[in-house]
Amino acid sequence: MAEYSVIKGFTVQTLASDPYTSPAAAGTWASANAMPASKYMPFKAGTQTANLQAGGATAPPANTNQTNTSFEYDGTSWAAGNNMLTTRFGGASFGTQTAAIGAGGAASPSSTKQTAVESYDGTSWATSPGSLGTAKREAGGAGTSTAGLIFGGISPVYLATTEKWNGSTWTEVGDLSTARAVMFALGIQTAALAAGGDTPGVTAVTESFDGTSWTAGGAMNTAREGGGSSGLYNNGIAFGGTPTPAGAKTEYYDGTTWTEVADLGTGRLDGGGSPAGTSSLALYAGAPSSSATEEFTVPAAAKTIVQEGQVWYNSTSSVLKGFALNLAGGAWSSGNDLVDDRPAAGSWGTQTAAAYVCGSPREQKTELFDGTSWTEGNDTQTARNYNMCAGTPAAGLVFGGGVGGSPWATNASEEYDGTSWATGNAMGSPQSIAAGFGIQTAAISATGGGSAGSPPAPTSSEEYDGTSWTSGAGINTGRVYVKGGGTTSSAVLGGGNGHPGTARVGNTEIYNGTAWSEVADQNTARGSYGMNKDGDSGGALIFAGSAGPTTNNVTNTEYWDGTSWTEVADVATGTQELCGAGTTSAGLKMGGNTSTAPGGAVELWNSTGKSIKTFTAS
Numbered sequence: 001m002a003e004y005s006v007i008k009g010f011t012v013q014t015l016a017s018d019p020y021t022s023p024a025a026a027g028t029w030a031s032a033n034a035m036p037a038s039k040y041m042p043f044k045a046g047t048q049t050a051n052l053q054a055g056g057a058t059a060p061p062a063n064t065n066q067t068n069t070s071f072e073y074d075g076t077s078w079a080a081g082n083n084m085l086t087t088r089f090g091g092a093s094f095g096t097q098t099a100a101i102g103a104g105g106a107a108s109p110s111s112t113k114q115t116a117v118e119s120y121d122g123t124s125w126a127t128s129p130g131s132l133g134t135a136k137r138e139a140g141g142a143g144t145s146t147a148g149l150i151f152g153g154i155s156p157v158y159l160a161t162t163e164k165w166n167g168s169t170w171t172e173v174g175d176l177s178t179a180r181a182v183m184f185a186l187g188i189q190t191a192a193l194a195a196g197g198d199t200p201g202v203t204a205v206t207e208s209f210d211g212t213s214w215t216a217g218g219a220m221n222t223a224r225e226g227g228g229s230s231g232l233y234n235n236g237i238a239f240g241g242t243p244t245p246a247g248a249k250t251e252y253y254d255g256t257t258w259t260e261v262a263d264l265g266t267g268r269l270d271g272g273g274s275p276a277g278t279s280s281l282a283l284y285a286g287a288p289s290s291s292a293t294e295e296f297t298v299p300a301a302a303k304t305i306v307q308e309g310q311v312w313y314n315s316t317s318s319v320l321k322g323f324a325l326n327l328a329g330g331a332w333s334s335g336n337d338l339v340d341d342r343p344a345a346g347s348w349g350t351q352t353a354a355a356y357v358c359g360s361p362r363e364q365k366t367e368l369f370d371g372t373s374w375t376e377g378n379d380t381q382t383a384r385n386y387n388m389c390a391g392t393p394a395a396g397l398v399f400g401g402g403v404g405g406s407p408w409a410t411n412a413s414e415e416y417d418g419t420s421w422a423t424g425n426a427m428g429s430p431q432s433i434a435a436g437f438g439i440q441t442a443a444i445s446a447t448g449g450g451s452a453g454s455p456p457a458p459t460s461s462e463e464y465d466g467t468s469w470t471s472g473a474g475i476n477t478g479r480v481y482v483k484g485g486g487t488t489s490s491a492v493l494g495g496g497n498g499h500p501g502t503a504r505v506g507n508t509e510i511y512n513g514t515a516w517s518e519v520a521d522q523n524t525a526r527g528s529y530g531m532n533k534d535g536d537s538g539g540a541l542i543f544a545g546s547a548g549p550t551t552n553n554v555t556n557t558e559y560w561d562g563t564s565w566t567e568v569a570d571v572a573t574g575t576q577e578l579c580g581a582g583t584t585s586a587g588l589k590m591g592g593n594t595s596t597a598p599g600g601a602v603e604l605w606n607s608t609g610k611s612i613k614t615f616t617a618s
Contacts, residue, residue: 013312018321018612021259024237024252024279027298028262032283035071035078035291043084043093044272045100045120048281048295049075052097052120053272055105057089059289063111072097073283073293082124086116092141092150096276098122099145101165104153106137113137113155119145130169134161140185142192142275149189149209154181158199162209164189174213178205182225185275187233193217193253195238198225202243206258208233210372215333215604218257222249228273230282230296237261237279237296242269250296252279256330256607265294320615330607331569332557332589336373340365341599343592346389346398346436347579348533351588351604353393354581359591360385362404368393369588378420382412388436390443394418397440397464400431400448408432409449413464415440427469428462435484435493437533441466442488447496449480457498463488476518477507481527483542483580485535489513492540492560497527504548508560520564524556530580532587538562539584541605544592546576553595559584575600
């Protein structure tokens with residue numbers, strides 16, 4: 001271990017066991033005081049220490065054993081609250097113990113579906129001024145008493161509809177991709193989660209809601225329906241349910257991946273959870289003919305979890321371990337399209353604040369992305385395509401690109417202040433179809449070409465300090481239609497086209513601020529691809545692109561971990577001459593050419609999963 005410390009420059013901690021990857025991984029369930037009476041399929045709200053369970057049924061069959069009773073929990077004991085106005089079961093609910101909403105459900109006779117909505121103020125139930133647009137039972141609910149959401153359910157068919165609540169009225173918004181009922185529901189109105197459920201037939205499907213539409217997330221480890229939940233859409237737990245053996249299982253969701261954590265003491269279904277609670281403090285109460293209560297608690301000492309990049313020596317297993325981002329569970333989902341579909345542009349930014357600038361056929365357009373939709377900003381001064389970009393939302397840079405005529409490429413640059421463009425200082429030489437990345441005050445242009453296809457591709461680079469361009473370190477392999485990511489002290493460059501333009505290369509080079517070094521090749525040689533601009537020598541994503549005359553518009557994505565490339569999830573639409581933005585855990589694909597037309601679909605990459613890795617000798 002001393003040798004490792006000398007090589008890497010830091011001391012490796014010795015631990016008897018691996019640290020927890022999330023607080024929930026350290027949590028356990030324990031029995032708590034039972035409710036005054038049995039209850040299942042209730043309206044539920046609140047947290048572990050301020051919980052509400054109302055309505056529902058006492059024992060099967062639910063239709064003939066309905067109740068309107070309410071029970072309140074203070075973290076130690078249950079007490080009877082005032083009754084609901086309408087006796088019913090299987091309704092949707094959200095909010096807290098003192099500000100809750102219960103809507104829909106089923107009531108006698110014959111389990112008639114309901115549209116009625118009731119509100120609870122901590123003392124009594126009252127009729128709400130707004131009724132659901134569709135009568136339904138067994139829908140999911142999320143949010144607060146003034147900003148809620150109800151989705152799915154049965155009426156009498158399985159529903160995909162979503163209704164948004166503003167405190168007085170309901171408005172229908174984007175549908176679930178998978179119609180279902182009795183699902184696990186988490187989160188708030190603008191960031192909700194629907195997981196599992198009955199379609200009919202149990203499912204493991206997970207979808208997240210951004211306030212407008214639903215997108216696919218990571219599947220649950222065990223398909224099931226009819227359990228409880230607690231926490232947020234990217235930091236929550238789901239527990240219980242059916243079929244066996246799912247009734248005791250608890251899973252933690254980090255926004256991308258579900259991980260199994262501690263089981264309930266007693267497996268059961270159709271109890272009430274703590275939807276306003278957390279992934280560290282949760283409650284599950286009731287079940288058919290049961291009043292049992294269990295609490296999920298994470299010890300305070302376990303709430304400090306392993307950090308990305310942490311390395312330790314496990315003295316029990318005698319191995320060196322580390323914790324790193326694991327993109328194997330990442331996935332692409334659809335995003336809203338550009339205002340004007342076009343290829344051969346430049347980009348910068350993150351998944352929630354990006355820019356798409358210029359493009360073919362030689363445009364001046366600037367489009368800005370806020371994580372949900374695109375809007376047009378002010379035009380650049382010069383129309384260009386195959387241009388390079390660097391920057392942040394408030395300070396961008398466009399440089400080089402094709403402007404037509406002779407010479408075809410330009411050395412002009414422009415600076416963006418978040419609103420308008422102004423002339424910047426010129427590059428040392430005209431450049432296009434090159435790698436451009438960095439920020440406005442520290443940008444790089446590497447290799448590329450002075451014209452659309454004239455050989456040979458240069459091995460030169462230039463760097464910008466916010467005032468002037470200077471010659472940078474030479475690239476090992478000259479190429480065009482190439483992308484790069486990172487900073488002036490840590491960068492990665494991959495792939496591209498050699499000359500003639502049909503020859504794709506997979507060469508990868510990394511930059512340490514002084515020199516470029518050749519490292520492992522990509523799995524698929526390609527050019528005209530997308531890359532996350534915040535990638536660097538230690539981690540990056542490339543996606544789509546052109547792999548050759550007979551295999552254009554590939555869909556595969558590769559992740560660079562600082563040593564090698566690994567195939568991860570494919571994009572939905574094969575595209576070339578596209579752009580990318582964001583990070584390895586939250587990326588953005590935009591623009592380009594498909595096999596039939598301009599405008600490769602906008603797609604969002606999400607992967608927040610991390611894993612413990614064992615180091616091996618090589």
